[in-house]
Amino acid sequence: MDRIDAMQAFVAVADLQGFAPAARKLGLSPSGVTRLIAALEDRLGARLLQRTTRKVALTDVGARYLERARRILADVEEAEGAAEGERIKPSGRLVVSAPVGFGRLHVSPVMSAYLKRYGEVAGELRLEDRMINLVEDGVDLAVRIGHLADSSLVARQVGDMRRLVVAAPAYLETHGEPATPAAIATHATIQFGATAAPPDWRFVEDGREVRVTPAPRFVTNSADAAIQYAESGGGLTRVMFYQAADALRRGGLRIVLANFEPPPLPIHLVYPTSRLLSAKVRAFIDLVIEVSDWHFGK
Numbered sequence: 001m002d003r004i005d006a007m008q009a010f011v012a013v014a015d016l017q018g019f020a021p022a023a024r025k026l027g028l029s030p031s032g033v034t035r036l037i038a039a040l041e042d043r044l045g046a047r048l049l050q051r052t053t054r055k056v057a058l059t060d061v062g063a064r065y066l067e068r069a070r071r072i073l074a075d076v077e078e079a080e081g082a083a084e085g086e087r088i089k090p091s092g093r094l095v096v097s098a099p100v101g102f103g104r105l106h107v108s109p110v111m112s113a114y115l116k117r118y119g120e121v122a123g124e125l126r127l128e129d130r131m132i133n134l135v136e137d138g139v140d141l142a143v144r145i146g147h148l149a150d151s152s153l154v155a156r157q158v159g160d161m162r163r164l165v166v167a168a169p170a171y172l173e174t175h176g177e178p179a180t181p182a183a184i185a186t187h188a189t190i191q192f193g194a195t196a197a198p199p200d201w202r203f204v205e206d207g208r209e210v211r212v213t214p215a216p217r218f219v220t221n222s223a224d225a226a227i228q229y230a231e232s233g234g235g236l237t238r239v240m241f242y243q244a245a246d247a248l249r250r251g252g253l254r255i256v257l258a259n260f261e262p263p264p265l266p267i268h269l270v271y272p273t274s275r276l277l278s279a280k281v282r283a284f285i286d287l288v289i290e291v292s293d294w295h296f297g298k
Contacts (some may be wrong), residue, residue, distance in 0.1 A: 004076060006040040007069045009033045010048060014066050015135055015152075017056055025135070070273075090280040091120040097134070098143040101223055101243055103127040106294065107143055114287050121280055129221075134272055140281050141271045145240070148266075152273050156285060159267035159294025162241040165201070166253040171233045177256050178236070181205060181212045188235030191216035192226035201238050203260040210260070227253065240265075241296040264297030 012022035013033065023030045041048055048062035058066060094114075098107040104127060111125050126139065134142055134153065145161050165184075167177075178184055181203040191199060191214065200211040218234060220226050223243040230237045231252040247253040269285055271277070288294075 003040070003043075004073070006036040006043075007073055009036040010040060010062075011066065011069055011073060013037065013049065013056060014058055014062070019056065021136060088279040089120060090118045090278075090283045092278075092280055093122045093124065094141075094280045094284060095124045095126065095139045096141050096143070096284065097126045097128065097132055097137070097139045099145060100127045100129050102143065102145060102240075105242060106292065110284075110288055110292055113291055114284055117287070118280070118283060134270070140278070141269055141284060144268050144270055146265045148268060148270070153270045154273055155268040155270045157266050157268050158285075158288055158292070160264035160297035161267055161294075162261060162264050162297050163238060164241055164244055164255050164261070165236055165238050165257045166227075166230060166244050166248070166255055167236045168231050168233050168252060169254050171230075171235060172254060172256070174233075181210050181257060181260055184212050184214055184236060189214035189216045190226045190229055190235055190237035191219040192223055192237055192239055193221065202262050203257065204262050205260055209262070245296075267294050 009022060009026060009028070012025050013019055016022050016025065019030045019033050023033045026033065028036075037049065044061075044065070046061045046065075047059050048065055050057045050059055096107065096111060103125065108125060111123050115121065115123050132139060132142065134140075144155075148155055167187075171188075175187060178187060181201070184201065199216075200213050203210045203212065214236075218226075218229055220229075223239055226237045226239060227244055227247050229235075231247055236256065244253055248255065269288065271281055
């Protein structure tokens with residue numbers, strides 16, 4: 001038994017919570033992964049995993065061993081990287097995930113610049129408005145807007161994003177401009193967001209959070225559709241700054257209730273935990289910081 005291979009198999013099963021996904025990640029058969037872990041358990045004289053028909057769970061011994069195994073594998077990776085030279089050139093395949101609209105407008109140009117700069121890297125940009133599992137989906141790095149749940153991912157904040165309420169100038173001239181969040185109840189509204197998202201619009205008034213639940217005339221999961229309808233005079237809508245930036249620039253929309261906006265949302269680059277960050281991922285992060293201004297919180 002190769003102990004490093006066995007440790008890698010154990011960590012993969014623990015991370016992916018199954019032998020089959022671990023086998024796919026490692027390019028092995030499920031039976032091959034099972035044999036490696038069985039041999040590791042025999043060597044240690046302790047059971048690391050509890051197996052049932054539905055899931056795989058760590059034992060207490062396995063949980064303690066997992067952290068040590070991660071450190072050992074990171075040290076091995078770091079030693080191998082150092083042996084290859086301190087200046088490792090980015091190469092291989094880089095997979096980046098981002099929200100559809102933000103990715104199209106702001107991440108795609110970075111990927112284009114990245115591929116021009118690093119000719120030995122093949123890039124893939126996946127645009128999707130769902131929360132993915134980076135390890136299971138084979139993603140090296142993701143762009144996420146909003147507060148992050150606790151996880152094993154490493155996060156690097158690279159910007160921030162205002163959430164705005166906007167309306168067409170013609171609509172505001174006809175119906176008046178709301179002076180407080182409570183005044184939204186007297187206006188036509190457009191609800192934009194994921195269908196599972198709460199309908200509340202959140203504001204800050206006198207230092208405390210205020211929630212307003214509009215009764216929208218139009219509901220959509222498309223920012224473009226919400227903004228288009230708002231520009232046509234359909235009412236107030238709540239979107240992120242980058243989504244309304246073009247309409248604001250050309251005067252098709254105007255910001256209202258700016259003094260009641262909640263704090264901007266953080267924009268993070270997230271990637272799986274690793275003490276030794278690959279050159280291709282590090283280079284992408286550095287390029288985002290170098291060429292992009294993702295601070296939409298002003």
